[in-house]
Amino acid sequence: MITQTSTPPTTQTGASHTPAVLEQSRPLLEVRNLQVHFPVTRGFILQRRIGSIKAVDGVNFSINPGETLGLVGESGSGKTTTGRAILQLTRPTGGEILFDGHDLVNLNGSELRKMRRSIGVVFQDPYGALNPRATAGQIVGAPLVVHKLHESKAEYRKHVESLFETVGLNRSMTRRYPHEFSGGQRQRLGVARALAARPRLVILDEPVSSLDVSIQAQIINLLQDLQARFKLSYLFIAHDLSVVRHISNRVAVMYLGKIVETADRNELYRNPLHPYTKALLSAAPVPDPIVERKSARIVLKGDIPSPLNPPSGCVFHTRCPIAVPECSQTVPELRQFGPLHAAACIRVPGYGDARPDSSGEKHV
Amino acid sequence: MAVEVAGRLRQVAAAGQGIGLWRLIRTRTTFAAGAAILILVSLMAIIAPVIQRHDPQGLSPVDRVEPPSAQHWFGTDHLGRDVYARTVHGARISLRVAASVALIVSIVGVTIGVVVGYNRIADNIAMRLLDGMMAFPTLILALALVATLGSSLNNVIMVICIVDTPGMVRIVRGMVLSLRERPYVDAARAIGTPLPMILLREIAPNTIAPVLVQSSVYFGSAILTESALSFLGVGTPPYIPSWGNIIGQGRAYIQVGFWIAFFPGVFLALTVLAANLVGDGLRDLLDPRLRGAR
Amino acid sequence: MGMSGSWKVTIVGGLAAVALLAAACGGEKIVERTVVVEKPVEVVKEKIVEKPVEVIKEKIVEKTVVVVQTATAVPTPAAAPESAKMGGKLSVALAAGISTLDVGRTTGTTASTPSYAVQEFLLAYDENLIAQPLLVDTWSLSQDSKKWSFKLREGIKFHDGTPLTAEHAVKSWLRWADRDNFGNTILTFVDKVNATGELTFDVNMLEPSALVLEGMARIGGYYPVIIPPKMYNIPAATGADVMIGTGPYKVKQYLPGDRLTVDRYDGYKPSSLKASFMSGKKVAYFDEVAYVIVPDQNSRIAALKTGQIDILDTVPGDFYKDLSKTAGVTVQIITNNSNRQGAWIDNVDGIFKDKRVRQAFAMAYPVEDALRASFGDSQFWTACPSMMLCGTKWGNFADGSQGIYNARDVAKAKQLVKAAGVEGATVIVLSPEDLPIYANPALISRKVLESIGFKVDFKATDWATQTNWREKPELWDVFHTAGGGAWGANPLLNSSLAKNKYWNKYQDETGRMTAGMDKLARATSAEQQLAIVKEMQLVFWEDIPYVSFGDSFNTAALRSDVANSRTSYGMPFNVFNSWREKK
Amino acid sequence: MTGYIIKRVLAAIPILVFVGLVTFSLVHIAPGDAANIMAGDYAGPDDVKKIRAELGLDKPLGRQFIDWVKRTATGDLGRSIFSGQSVGKLVKQRLNPTLSLTVGGGLLAVLIGIPLGVVAAWKSNTIVDRVAQVFAALGLAIPGFWLGFILLWAFAVNWRIFPAIGFVSIFDDVGGFFRSIALPCLLLGVTGSAVLVRMTRASLLEVFREDYIRTARAKGLGERAVLFRHGLRAGAIPIITVVGFLAAGLLTGVVVTETVFTIPGVGRLVAEAVQQRDFPIVQSLLMLLASVYVLVNLLVDIAYAYVDPRVRL
Secondary structure, eight states: OOSOOOOOOOOOOOTTOOOOOOOTTSOSEEEEEEEEEEEEEEOSSSOEEEEEEEEEEEEEEEEOTTOEEEEEOOTTSSHHHHHHHHTTSSOOSEEEEEETTEEGGGOOHHHHHHHHTTEEEEOSOTTTTSOTTSOHHHHHHHHHHHTTOOSSHHHHHHHHHHHHHHTTOOGGGGGSOGGGSOHHHHHHHHHHHHHHTOOSEEEEESTTTTSOHHHHHHHHHHHHHHHHHHTOEEEEEESSHHHHHHHOSEEEEEETTEEEEEEEHHHHHHSOOSHHHHHHHHHSOOOOTTSOOOSSOOOOOSOOOOTTSOOSSSTTTTTOTTOOGGGGTOOOOOEEEETTEEEOOTTSTTTTTSOBOOHHHHOO | OHHHHHHHHHHHIIIIIOOOHHHHHHHOHHHHHHHHHHHHHHHHHHTHHHHOSSOTTOOOGGGTTOOOOSSSTTOBOTTSOBHHHHHHHHHHHHHHHHHHHHHHHHHHHHHHHHHHHHOHHHHHHHHHHHHHHHTSOHHHHHHHHHHHHOOOHHHHHHHHHHHHHHHHHHHHHHHHHHHTTSHHHHHHHHTTOOHHHIIIIIIGGGGHHHHHHHHHHHHHHHHHHHHHHHHTTOSSOTTSOOHHHHHHHHGGGTTTOTHHHHHHHHHHHHHHHHHHHHHHHHHHHHOGGGTTOO | OOHHHHHHHHHHHHHTTOOSSGGGGSOSSOHHHHHHHHOHHHHHHHHHHTSOHHHHHGGGSOOSOOOHHHHHOOOOGGGSOHHHHOOOEEEEEESSOOOOSOTTTOOOHHHHHHHHHHOOOSEEEOTTSOEEESSEEEEEEOTTSOEEEEEEOTTOBOTTSOBOOHHHHHHHHHHHHHHSHHHHHHHTTEEEEEEOSSSEEEEEESSOOSHHHHHHHOOSSSOOOOOOHHHHTSOTTTOOSSOOOSSSEEEEEEETTTEEEEEEOTTOOOOSSOOBTTBSOOOOOSSEEEEEEOOOHHHHHHHHHHTSOSEEEOOOHHHHHHHHHSTTEEEEEEEEEEEEEEEEEOSSSSGGGSHHHHHHHHHHOOHHHHHHHHHOSGGGEEOOOSSSOTTSTTOSOOTTOTTTTTOOOHHHHHHHHHHHTOTTOEEEEEEETTOHHHHHHHHHHHHHHHHTTOEEEEEEEOHHHHHHHTTSGGGOSEEEEEEETHHHHOGGGOGGGSTTTSTTOOOOTTSHHHHHHHHHHHOOSHHHHHHHHHHHHHHHHHHOSEEEEEEEEEEEEEETTEESOOOTTSSOOOOTTOEEOOO | OHHHHHHHHHHHHHHHHHHHHHHHHHHHHSSSOHHHHHHOTTOOHHHHHHHHHHHTTTSOHHHHHHHHHHHHHTTOOOBOTTTOOBHHHHHHHHHHHHHHHHHHHHHHHHHHHHHHHHHHHHTTTSHHHHHHHHHHHHHHHSOHHHHHHHHIIIIIIISOOSOSSOOOOTTTOHHHHHHHHHHHHHHHHHHHHHHHHHHHHHHHHHHHTSHHHHHHHHTTOOHHHIIIIIIHHHHHHHHHHHHHHHHHHHHHHHHHHHHHTTOOSHHHHHHHHHHTTOHHHHHHHHHHHHHHHHHHHHHHHHHHHHHOGGGGO
16 A cells, blocks of 8 residues: 555645755754753742753754654653654753754744744654544645645645545545544554645654554555655654664664664664663564574663652663662763764773764764 | 534534444433423424414403413413413523523633633633632522623623633633643644644634533523522513513412413423433533443 | 402491591602602512502501491400400511611601501591590690690600600601601691690691691601600611600511511500500500511412411402412402502603593593403402592592593594594503513503504513603603502692693693692682592593503401401501400 | 641632622622612612712722721621611521521432432442432422422422421421421422432442442452442542532522522522612622632532542642
8 A cells, every 4th residue: 555656746835845955964953952851840829949850851963864863762761852842842941953954942933833844743642643623634734724835725625635645545535534544544644744744854753653563564664655755854753672673764762861872773773882772672572683682681670760850870770780889970971982873871891982972963 | 502412413423432423312312302302492492483372472361370271271370471372482582591601601611711721821810710700609699790780681691601601611721721732732733833723723623522511501500590580580571581580470379370380390490401411411422431321 | 258349338438527638648749659769679579469569558548438347347356355365476478678667767568567566656547537646645726726735645655765755756756747748748837846845845837737637647658656866866868777666566676688576565555545546545465476578479378378477468369269268368358448550641742742642542541451451350440430549538420531531432532643643653652571560551552552543662671660761751651550548539649640740741731730739728628629629630531641540459368367457448457456366 | 738728728818809809899890870779760869979978989999999808807798778787787697597498408418419329329220220310300400499389389388287488496496497497408408419419429430430349349249348338438539529519509599498488598688689789788698608608618628638638739
């Protein structure tokens, strides 16, 4: 079904839209020292701030045109918050988010709205992300309406129908309501909506994690197809490493608001450095011969700590199988261990000699 | 109203939970009975001029306080007016009050609730005001307001709306507080949908279900409140034959002509009952936790 | 009961003995108006009773002489020994709340009803409506008829212990005279009233007049009750918040909105005269009398049936049959205490400016339909062709009414309308839907007006609104109401007949009515007066200041074991001298 | 717990201030001049002036409000326009019947409503449940005054079991007291219990579906033991809220009930004051009843927190 090639969206309505060009000189998205802190208050009448939850605490990465970055972490690691911060659904408390050279954080309402045309999003819950009171056509066409991308009703309808075909849905389905679709079909609707305004970057927030495995593959293939066809950049957020394996060019692993390791896809899977990454890899049910299981499964102790009271030193030390006393004192820096590989762990051999990672500003 | 409810229901069922209206009616006898009564009463109100054989205001001094007969099905009142004609005609007035209240409270409640639920400052102010409004026992507040504003049909409707709206706002606000966290609202924001459009397109339509349930409750309670106000002498002006007024005027004759207050009372109770049954049915349908409870 | 027949006989018989000035003691306005001033709310309450309180209010005006014993058919007092009559409790239903305990502030019956038992007058009417001494012991008139000298009975004390003195009597009476319309009239004859001793006082007159005596015995309007300083020091307009007097019962407890309870005043000093109506010896047989406020008609009747209430006034016609059949309950139709029902006409603005149109309206009117619509069976009303209430001294002749009153002559009426050139004009008829007794005839008026060639703009709202509108002639043409008491007994006190005075704006173009009024005020004999009123009645039926329908009767119901209660005088319930028959 | 109580009491203050504002503005939202309305149709300019002065309507609005707050706070509720009596005195005289009725009616409502609701939930989908549901549905749909008249007609007029009107204080005559409040309490109890049946049933149904109840049943615990040891204990929490609702119902119920049975209580005072446009009384009673209502809700909240510690958070 995915391979069925339909006519590509012929719409030229987005005349002003610059097609995604692989300009190596400048990343499409650059996240610098991103911080998202939620205040925690107490008191009934006089509210006083007693602390903050550091959901995202100093994250750096960038995505080049046409590239896919996988962002992986357990729930509570801050990966979804990072995605939401880029989309400006949650306002960052610090740092910069440069999209195409513009800092999204400082844009005013109308500039931001214009910019949003270029960033699409697909959410995790394919049902929750669709307004149950709207028809599939209305949902998919919403960005067209919002950005006034059509000149006539007929044109609009044609555009919506072509979007349906693009994602492998029947054009006759536009009048149906979300509950009349299957889970996979719903996620196709989500993808269609994300593509409607011809974005350059799509944030995929665990787009397949609530789907059956067989459907997961279909959706991922679809996403890959579309990426190639429309020259899209993806930020693919996932909670395990297996999903992003196929689609990502590079992968970043998050733990408790910080990136603990980033690497080129093959490098990361072949040679994980950070004990957390290793634990994730060992836990992932990867039926893939490429991944060599070097050791037995690493089982992490306990739950991810509360971001309200993060552990001192290395935030991972409370669950780390190789932690030493020093880990609770020293905050590890993300340091480069190879051309495309950085990790934040003092236990990685050579940590003392490695130079701090500056890749966040240019590339991962 | 009933027709409208049925129509809405079809929409709700279609859009929401995937239960067809007819299946619903088959499985929910109480709802079906309520809807049927409401439809009948509404029909009666609509065709009142056709089915009443006497002028509801027509006096016949010679035929005062006559028991039900072939000529006067529900008997006559203390002025010789045909109680049947008045009861049938009264349905128009009472349903008008009920439908107006249900409609106005829904529209105003959704409007305020949606705005309030989406704006923290407005929410803080509004919730204090609503807490204050809800601190009044409703009938007593209604009494005081009607006493102040004066008795007229419109004032009665307005006053009932004033006392009912805070409850509706609360319900809608609660819905909005949870709806605004829904992914599809995020999705709408992410594509740059302006706030008013989000409120109108994404939030408001999704409050319909509880609003529908609540408005059916208000539909019934408005009839009761109107009649209580009329009974206490400050409701709909006495020359308007609302059920409340017919009962209120007939109550003095219960010992010699029980039929004057009895028949409109039965119709009133039946209509309120029907509205409540419809509300219950809708609640069961829309609140998955309660489904299968009966 | 079968009393309505014998009643009529009684009335006719009583007419011969009409007291000269009796009727002059009435109020000046149509009573209904007075009361609205006092308590507009009561009107609202009466919706259900369908009998406006205001009409009841001034029932207490004497109009004719009725032999009490015949009327109430009580067993002779001799039947039971005095001691056997003592004791027990009585409850009387009041249809509306007591607005004030000061009968100098209100004319409402809810205050005056208990006042009969608690407070007393200087003089009091006997059953022939002759003023007899009560608190006064004796009086004399000077040779030139310009000075009345009164002496009070000795040893009388108010309920608060204050001994009654001449000063109290003078101050109380002047407080009344200042407030009351009739009192104002009397004061125009009076030079000075002053206490001359502990128990004696004089009334010095500017001109001779016997009105003074009537003014001391008056019932109706405000009440010239004698009160202690504690009360009369508070202006009547403000109203004292206690009810103190010299009567056989004293106030025991007052719970506003619920009840007023009175119990026997042991310090009561009765008059030595024979008991007759308000005058003479009074005995408080009951230990306690409760005046209970029961606004709801249904509850009042239920309570009477269950014996929780002993006496209630105004039984609607529809309940008459039901209550007559109820064991232990006696129902009365009080035919000598009626109200004139009618359609009032705006005389200055609109089509009724023309006398012919007023005549046409009256001529076409089926008055029995209107009366039946409001009051039911014919036993509750009478079609009365006289200007004054039937049963009063000047209300027993039909002169001038032929061919116009109840003539139902639509054809001739149409001709008159045509002649006036107003055919097809629009007439505004007001219908107070909260008062069916006035709303029902409005419907008949509409039919009549349409039948004689008018279009009708039928305005159905509520009574309170319409009483406002009627002050503005442009807002109405026909308004239905009623009048009773002195208003209906004496033309001098009938404001609707006064030129341009009342809201109906009677114009008296010929001046004959006004001339009649003047003559009547100066007439010295009953024959002269009668002749003058007859003349005035001819003018009445020619001018038609308002369309007169006829008279509605009041009803009362009481427990059968309550003996010697006189509801028949319109004074609702004189609880003194009344007792409960023991089984 | 103390902290929670303080918090709740503090939260009630702005509500009472708002209630006061609304109550105060009542006279001022009247179309036209409130003094005119109160004086009646035929009042002369002097009468109106007098009433204006009496109500303080001639002063600036802010001043009026401050005066009103001061007076109200010191317990001076003003004077009735109709009877000239002090409102405080009027209310005091009428407290006894109203308290008797609300306590009696409330007790009856609880005694009928909660057991019926429990049984209906426990035996859900049986004939008992149906009967309870029909009872509740009718109780909610039938206007109170209509039912009141039927009770009055049947028990007082027809069968002469109870008096038709009035109230006897328990201090005067105990038998008479119970006879006089029997019908009014029955009316309040029946209408009040309808709400209780519904809400008790609904909340218990939810409890019964909880896992631990199913577990208890599965363990083979006796039906009765499950009901009393587990079900009711958990169900008590929502039922407390329900009783709060009942209080509101009783407050409005007494207005109608006292009018139907001619009971000289606060409710009838409200009804009469409203008919008479006696604004000082209407204002004071509105303030008073709203305050009672706020207080009841406060107590309910505290009771709730006492039973369910989670609420305190």
